[in-house]
Amino acid sequence: DTAVSQTPKYLVTQMGNDKSIKCEQNLGHDTMYWYKQDSKKFLKIMFSYNNKELIINETVPNRFSPKSPDKAHLNLHINSLELGDSAVYFCASSQTGANYGYTFGSGTRLTVV
């Protein structure tokens, strides 16, 4: 009964391909996020979704598109993958207004070759 689960854990793909990473949370949180941890180990926010609305888009290339079919899911689609997209992607969730920590998934290591 993992709180935030994302699949796959590892993804190796060729440049130019299109791929998706799935995320699901069973905490009843109203907001979900995607974070990217690059080679320099920085964790940076990419998107957040609150009640099916995109709240933040931190200058991420439009090859990246979040899709939220419902409040419990936020999937990440990436088109025309580039070498620089290689990173670890973390999904997270939180409840608006609540003062406790955000809950993260275990990460998806994407390697573009």
Place this chain on the structure above:
Amino acid sequence: DQQVKQNSPSLSVQEGRISILNCDYTNSMFDYFLWYKKYPAEGPTFLISISSIKDKNEDGRFTVFLNKSAKHLSLHIVPSQPGDSAVYFCAARQGGGADGLTFGKGTHLIIQP
């Protein structure tokens, strides 16, 4: 521009001693600060947090101190245990809405027996 800075990439502490991890921030609009612990191949795990209206929060072996005038916070772990060996991320939030967290680069804490 890094709004949250952890200037020590790594820290080595003897088991049983106190570990002190430091974090500085530049954005005076941050109202909530969090510490996360991360093991390899896992997602960050929430550890402890503090609101900007407080200067100390304690939870078992973990205490976070906030000095707003200096824009500095620290995490104290006492006594340090081998299982505390991990990367520790300082994070900050602006507003209680659906904003994401701004993370520091992390400090790798190594507890030596």
